[in-house]
Amino acid sequence: MAMWIQAQQLQGDALHQMQALYGQHFPIEVRHYLAQWIESQPWDSVDLDNTGEEAKAKRLLDSLVAELQRKAQLQGGEDGFLLKIKLGHYADQFKSTYDRCPFELVRCIKHILQSEQRLVQEATNASCGGRAQAMDTLSQRHQQINQAFEELRLATQETENELRKLQHSQEYFIIQYQENLRIQAQLTSLPSVPLAERKQREAALQSKRATVEAWLAREASTLQKYRLDLAEQHQKTLGLLRKQQTLILDEELIQWKRRQQLAGNGGPHEGGLDVLQSWCEKLADMIWQNRQQIRRCEHLTQQLPLPGSMEDLLTKLNADITDIISALVTSTFIIEKQPPQVLKTQTKFAATVRLLVGGKLNVHMNPPQVKAVIVSELQAKALLKNESTHSESSGDILNNNCVMEYHQATGTLSANFRNMSLKRIKRSDRRGAESVTEEKFTILFESQFSIGGNELVFHVKTLSLPVVVIVHGSQDNNATATVLWDNAFAEPGRVPFLVPDKVLWTQLCETLDMKYKAEMHSGRGLTEDNLVFLAQKAFSSSSNNPEDYRNMTISWAQFNRENLPGRSFTFWQWFDGVVELMKKHLKPHWNDGAILGFVNKQQAQDMLLSKPNGTFLLRFSDSEIGGITIAWVAENPNKQGERLVWNLLPYTTKDFSIRSLADRISDLNHLLFLYPDRAKDEVFSKYYTPPLSKPVDGYVKPQIKQVVPEFTTPNPEPCPGVVFMDQTASSSASHSNNFGVYSSIGDPMLDPDGDFDLEDTMDVARHVEELLRRPMANQWGSQQS
Template sequence: MAVWIQAQQLQGDALHQMQSLYGQHFPIEVRHYLAQWIEGQLWDSVELENPQDELKAKRLLDSLVQELQRKAEHQVGEDGFLLKIKLGHYASQLKSTYDRCPLELVRCIKHILHSEQRLVQEANNAVGSGGGGGTMDSLSQRHQQINQTFEELRVSTQETENELRKLQHNQEYFIIQYQENLRIQAQLSSLSAVPAEERTQRETSLQAKRATVEAWLTREANTLQKYRLDLAEKHQKTLSQLRKQQTLILDEELIQWKRRQQLAGNGGPTEGGLDVLQSWCEKLADLIWQNRQQIRRAEHLTQQLPLPGPMEELLTKLNSDITDIISALVTSTFIIEKQPPQVLKTQTKFAATVRLLVGGKLNVHMNPPQVKAVIVSEQQAKALLKNESTRNDSSGEILNNNCVMEYHRTTGTLSAHFRNMSLKRIKRSDRRGAESVTEEKFTVMFESQFSVGGNELVFHVKTLSLPVVVIVHGSQDNNATATVLWDNAFAEPGRVPFVVPDKVLWPQLCEALDMKYKAEMHSARGLCDDNLVFLAQKAFSSASINQEDYRNMTMSWAQFNRESLPGRNFTFWQWFDGVMELMKKHLKPHWNDGAILGFVNKQQAQDMLMSKPNGTFLLRFSDSEIGGITIAWVAENPNKAGERLVWNLMPYTTKDFSIRSLADRISDLNHLMFLYPDRPKDEVFSKYYTPPLSKAVDGYVKPQIKQVVPEFTTPNPEPSSGNPTYMDQAPSPSVAHPINFAIFPPISDPMMDADGEFDLEDTMDVARHVEELLRRPMANQWDGQQS
């Protein structure tokens, strides 16, 4: 209900825009009386392009109708009686309107709520930061300028309409007088049959009358010519203003929206404002079409009554100019509302949505056009933008690549939803130098053809998606994502497809990494300055880099994701992406709680922990393993009294956390007591502990996995009191320690490799090996129990 309360405070044009959202399709009274209920429903959980969600939409429709009927029943008194009738009528109306198409109701309400939120946000932004002053920010000022220009264009268009009607009226009167002059001439010609005396008298009268009419026609012809020239001049001014307004909207506002859409691919804010752009483009289309019709009518008047002068050439030029303006508007507003995935795997279903922002205003939906999607290479995309022929070649085959545009009356949008496309095959070009397949860029091209004005104008429109990288296996996803991230972050408007700089400033890359990281974590907690210093030291392989040093340093694409880090078999990006993948799948809440420092190297961890009490620990990302996180803690050296050491546990990976969570692992290790700097571990992690196992069911006791670090578990001489633990007599703080999950002591087994897997290549006599195992004592684990 908070949005509706604020929406009612809107003023001026914003209030008018809000009111225009409502009508017979959804009465504003329903929004008002069910405000709290409406804002409490999960409208965004319904996917409009998914037919399977129609049942969800139907339930929402039924609930809405029930709420309206309940609200109506509770109305009492004289005023309540009228409201009861009205709300009951609205309940029946909505039921009959949307019962067969409940998804349209969801589409309508989502459009209303998003538009209200935008209007409220713009109104809030319009308030200056100086304690509620009236200073407008730059965005609001620009929008105000656009709206003001539209009002000026509306007035000038109405003026030319009035002038055109005046010209038409004067021209019609001129033609009448011209016909009168012809009638007088005909009468003069017929005087030869009249007697001389009468002929002279009538001839004198007719000649005088003819002279008067001809003098009036001469003056009126000059007046008409002046009207025509003045009208043409006003049209020229209007067209010039229309062109400037269109340039502002298409070359600035729409380009900025597309840029926000591209950054959203890296995790930037979701691109809003498309409905505002559509309303502007529709106003442009309306004004352009009105002026075009006026110019066409002026041409008709000129042809109806030719007069000497440059009018015909002027109107031809005006007609050509305004046709160019509307062509630019239509072709530029054929946009991709929902981009296809930028990492596109073959044989995998994907979706996309294209939209014609002026389709509803130009009535294109009266003959719904069909849209076709094809995938083209970078070279083909360059040729297309240069209007060079590509012989309609594509670089692959997309299944289900044809779709008819649909008009949604409640939102006024004309769009095509491709729901089940699939890339069947891809044809790759010859790669350049060290370029890999995951650096090769393609684009999905959408094209259509339609007419407006009764086939008066025919448009062939095309639009290209953001660059996509095609993969055939999930193992390529990591490197493909790097290509996409670099392109999204550093592409410039109007570039040649798909040129990006080979080197960028490190702070620019930090901004892109921070944006991506926050998006993956779904958190406002991104990468702080200390994190970025750590990343710079890793990226440039220098421990001496500080925050000031890297501000002017540059990083190349090769350093980012082509060349391996020194002493490693992975690149900087592969390491960073591994961290994000681990955090996203298993550790997101701990990062958002501030429990994970993460970006700390081993030496830094040692320096930080040595000043803290024993049992203090921190969590940092592994330097040597992709997607690994380790625990470092400070404790006494069991081999040397009075000596304190910092220990590092063998890194955990996604595989480990799929067995037992981080919180439970920390709970298992009693020697870990305080999360750096001094927070008791239970205070931080207890809300994530797995609840204790239930009691035995049907005579069975459920087993439980627990983590044990032998070196830091107190030896227990009584086997019957619990699981046995063993102390390593020669611990090394610089070596990561194995973790035991079994209840039995570790067994040295020549059949197992270092990772605990059977080494089939070095297999001994398996039968003899099993026999040897069976003869081993079981360390009294079962205390005489019989199997």
């Protein structure tokens, strides 16, 4: 209800926009009397693209009808009688209108609530002057557009008034012209009149004819001047229309498309499409009114030709305004919901296209059909250069035809492709070192429709963002890199699908931070120290000064074509592995600030050696994709008085699917403080798995517990049925190192860079799994022996 209270306080244009949201499809009284109930319902939980959720939408409809009926029954007394009847009527109306299409009700209410929220937010930002410069700029731009619309409205109204005056003047001129013809006919018939009467009548008729002809001559000149003045006014209005259309289409709509593109990299979700539609509809309305006025001027000119023909001028005006409306219609055929940019063959995908001026131009009266085809980069270039008029396909898309639907509640005309699937793809010859995951395609959506009673016919096309087609999930990582680079660094109006081969490191940092924050679903992104760590990795550098990297450039090859020195993976593959690991298993710990992550071994050693024994930190593995390790400081068991930093074998997604990070940390009693000085239970206890439940049917569920033998404190009384690694491991296993240590003595289990060789060591969890697969009797037997 808080939203409705704020909405009622809107003023001016914002209040009019809010009121315009309501009508017969959803009366404003229903919003008022059911405000709290409406705002508490899970409208956003209904996926309008999933037909399987129609039952959920139906339940919401039934609940709304029931709530209206309940509210009606509560009305009593003389004052409540009319409201009781009205609410009951609305309940019946909703039932009959939406019972067969409950999705439309949900779509309507979602649109209303989102629009109200936007209007309230804009009003709040406008009233808090200096809170955010970006919002101030946005408000100023919107104000500029609204002022231009008011200027256009006044100009259009003025030309309409002048056109009516011209029409009335011309009609009177024709009447006087007919009068002149009648006088001329009377003069012609005078010879049949007696001579005495003829002279008297001839003199009077000649005088009248002279007066009328003089008036006609003056009025003809006046009419011609009216026509020229009106044409000049229309030229000025067309200039204003072009300027406003350029601002909306070439700036606002392009910015919306750019935000949509960045949303593919995790940027803020593109909003404001409803505002854009309202502007485009106003433009369409103004353009159409002026076009009709020009057509009426043409008709008046044809009806009464005058010296100094205006046909050429009016023809040019007509052609100019037709060009303007053509540009508006073709530019507002857009992709509201982009298809996935990494597109796997034989996999269902969806997309939505929308015509922003469809409702205003009544295109929905004869709903057009939209077709989707996949085209190559070369074909996309030809289409944009108008070198190709036919849509040659580079693959077969199933369910690629859809009829546009008009949603009266929201006033949108759109085609929702719900079940498309790419059956096959035809690839082109690749260039140089380019792989299949660097080849870009695009989905072309095209349609044809007419407006003004088939007066104007439009063939509209729009291209999706670049898509990379894969046939196996193993290609997803590299395909995502191609898409990420394209989304981040593509420039508006580029030739498809050119992107720079090199970009500033700072530009890439912004992209990586955007991606990381989006996957973590929090505001905690990459710090400057994190970015320095990544720069060191990308450029094989040891500098800790961020300024050293500020003006450096990184190429596509460095990003995801060439392997990192001494590794079998690229920079992006390593970074994406970290993102996937964090997203799937460690997101809460990152958002809690428990994971430093972007720290190398030497940094970890320097940080931990200054802290008490038992202090530990979590850092990402340098040698393994999607790995994280625990580093801690402790005494050297082989040399009294020496303190060393130890590193556990890196954990991966596979390990955390067996036992969580928090439980693994809980298992290790030698880990006491999370760097710098936080007690580990304070940080991780809320994520520990609860103790085992009581036995069921005489069985006790076994539990996996991680240990590091050299740092294990014996448990005097093990719990029955709980299997610990230190209880079951053989003597040979108990002395094998499952950790790394910084030491000057060479360790055959460490690779030259100080990381474990995964082929020569066994992960703790896998070891425990192996133990659990042994017969129970053998386990206890080996323990007793």
